[in-house]
Amino acid sequence: MPTPAPTPAPNPGDTEPVSRRARPAKPPLTRAGIVAAAVDVLDAEGIDGLTMRKLAQALDTAAGSLYVYFANRDDLLIAAYDQVLGELPLPDPDAERTDWRGQLTELLLRAVTVVGRHGGIARVALGTIPTGPNALAFGEAVLGLLARGGVGDQPAAWALDLLTLYVNAAALEHSTYLRRDGDEQSVVATLHATYAALPAERYPHIHRLRETLVTGDGDERARWFLDTMLDGMLTAQHRTGVRPT
Amino acid sequence: MPTPAPTPAPNPGDTEPVSRRARPAKPPLTRAGIVAAAVDVLDAEGIDGLTMRKLAQALDTAAGSLYVYFANRDDLLIAAYDQVLGELPLPDPDAERTDWRGQLTELLLRAVTVVGRHGGIARVALGTIPTGPNALAFGEAVLGLLARGGVGDQPAAWALDLLTLYVNAAALEHSTYLRRDGDEQSVVATLHATYAALPAERYPHIHRLRETLVTGDGDERARWFLDTMLDGMLTAQHRTGVRPT
């Protein structure tokens, strides 16, 4: 809620007093204020429930007013995504050589949690490469940790792309688990039932792995992914003689 | 129950052909026919352009009729996704031990291409685990190849999840490149310009890697991903003493 600025002292040259008794002169909207409200609506209603009209209502304005600050709904969603990413604490880039691998793991897990808790906003970052300030700061942090691990330039660049993709896809999946209709357990139970009902002759591997396929929560899978990925990258470097500094 | 009104007296000025032969008794709709038409609309208009009303128009029926065959639009999109996956040729599961790694790579690349050429349909497979018949067949094929490579059960299960995620995310990205507004080159050029414009002091790693970050097309990145992933999985197995059969 924006609080009206208190008038400090009667300024002689002030052009202010226009006597607007009709309404107590709402302060103008701002991009920041709109984005903050957008995240609130997002959390309450999900990304599909975040409509220009509902957002305007939450801000006590008309839908058309939003177009002064955002070109369209997509533009607004992109801003909301970057706002959400801003909740993610990043490792200090100047910190001395602590455990880069552990830090990268924690950063990745936190990113999935943060993005995944905001009603499917992850969807706007899939299919495009986010370039908002917080997305860039995240990228910079990841590249910094990879560089400290001695990962080469091209692998690091591609790894950033892949990690971003993973974070958003995992976050989106997490979002769907958090929906009203069913928790993670029931989703997993349904999936398991689907696998268990398959004919073993036609789907021998799925049938054999029907338990294994649904084993492990998001954290466990994310850790496995990152470990495997980094092992693979370091193996390749070992082969080509590159060494961590 | 109200008695149906008797047939009204024929209107003499009626120019409308009363005979039913005017229209040759349209055959009833089918799920398969609707899905096929849906993919056509999808290819022409993209996933956001695939509306129940446009699809009905393409089928020369009313939008409401579609709800006899599909519970809602999401249900239809899921069916369209599986239909698209059906275009993907799968390796013969009975083939004798040929190059499993090469086959897996080709399967992955083809999957990205096939799913990516259909107007963003990949989006419906992100955030959920597809369980249509063709999605299951794809999963069975991937698990088969991994098993032939001697990959353990849990890594194989998680790898399937990860590969599915990658295919759909990469396909979605590919779809956005194929949109009318800009080809891949212009998207990449814009991204590169964004990186190049960043202050080097605040984003040293991104600035240093501004060229490297935009190097490599989808194929190259997919190959790198799979190679790295498999290297990592086989390394871990090597550590724990598991051996390919």
Add this chain to the structure above:
DNA sequence: ACCTGAACACCGTTCAAGT
């Protein structure tokens, strides 16, 4: 059993008119 047309309750976006 299936299809139709109309209705309902919404959308994003634009724009003349106000302040």
Add this chain to the structure above:
DNA sequence: ACCTGAACACCGTTCAAGT
């Protein structure tokens, strides 16, 4: 410069009524 209200051109979904 910003906001408002109304309008435009759409949506997904439901349902009584027809065949």
